[in-house]
Amino acid sequence: MPALKAFEAAARHMNFKHAATELGLSASAVSHQVRKLEDYLQVPLFKRGYRKVELTADGAAYAADLIRGFHEIRSGTERLLNARRREPFRVSTMPVFAARYLTETIGDFERQNPELDVRWEISHTWRDFDKDDLDVAIRYGTGAWPGLHAERLFNIRGRLACAPSMLDGETPLQKLEDLRHHVWIGVQQAPNSWAEWTEAAGMPDLQPARILWYDTLVGALQAAQTGLGFVLGPDVLFDRHIASGQLVYPFDVVSNSAESYFFVCRPQMRDDPKVKRFRSWLKKQMDA
Secondary structure, three states: OHHHHHHHHHHHHOOHHHHHHHHOOOHHHHHHHHHHHHHHHOOOOEEEEOOEEEEOHHHHHHHHHHHHHHHHHHHHHHHHHHHHHOEEEEEEEOHHHHHHHHOOOHHHHHHHOOOEEEEEEEOOOOOOOOOOOOOEEEEEEOOOOOOOEEEEOOOOEEEEEEOHHHHOOOOOOOOHHHHHHOEEEEEOOOOOHHHHHHHHOOOOOOOOOEEEEEOOHHHHHHHHHOOOOEEEEEHHHHHHHHHHOOOEOOOOOOEEOOOEEEEEEOHHHOOOHHHHHHHHHHHHHHHO
């Protein structure tokens, strides 16, 4: 390897002295290493003249391969070191929130913060900040999580949505009482949404025909789009489905909820620069 490095440097500089300065050797040591390589290969690599050297045809071809090879080695080493130097930044969020606000823009935050090794955990299961070494999380609830700092991201305006096909048919959904004949596609993480919505509608005793529970709002929305039943949830997470015509609002009733989506972190990390940058970036995505 020393002989290869000596020849590669000498070929790049076309000067043994300059190569010696780069490698921290004497010019005679570089010349000796090049001689060893020539003896091993049984091929002259340099034409030596008075105070100058010149590559032979074989030397020039071999030098091109070595220069390219050493460049790849240096680049690969630098990439590895840079990757190890990047600071891990772990984010946990819920699928429906990620689908609405993050999926199309995740790469933007990573490009704006190349020094961070961003690791996304998208799941409806809450991750433990200590066990999973999280930096920030997006959670749904009341914000009362002991030992954690929680910031409400927006106020929940509960709406009832359904597929357009449910407005017609044998039991068309035209007035509030018609909900008695239809299925509520409920989300287990928001079991109180029906009581809150019917209270806002002034019909607290109203009950659906039956309830079909889903683990996540993502699944509930997909089921509602097929006409299986109606779904309740935050209007900010319904807007794209309404705009595309996949879902409609059959009624103007809006409910307010104590629960919402929260930005969550450890209290001691709330002013950490990377946490503040992510919070700022997230709010811009939500305002877009």
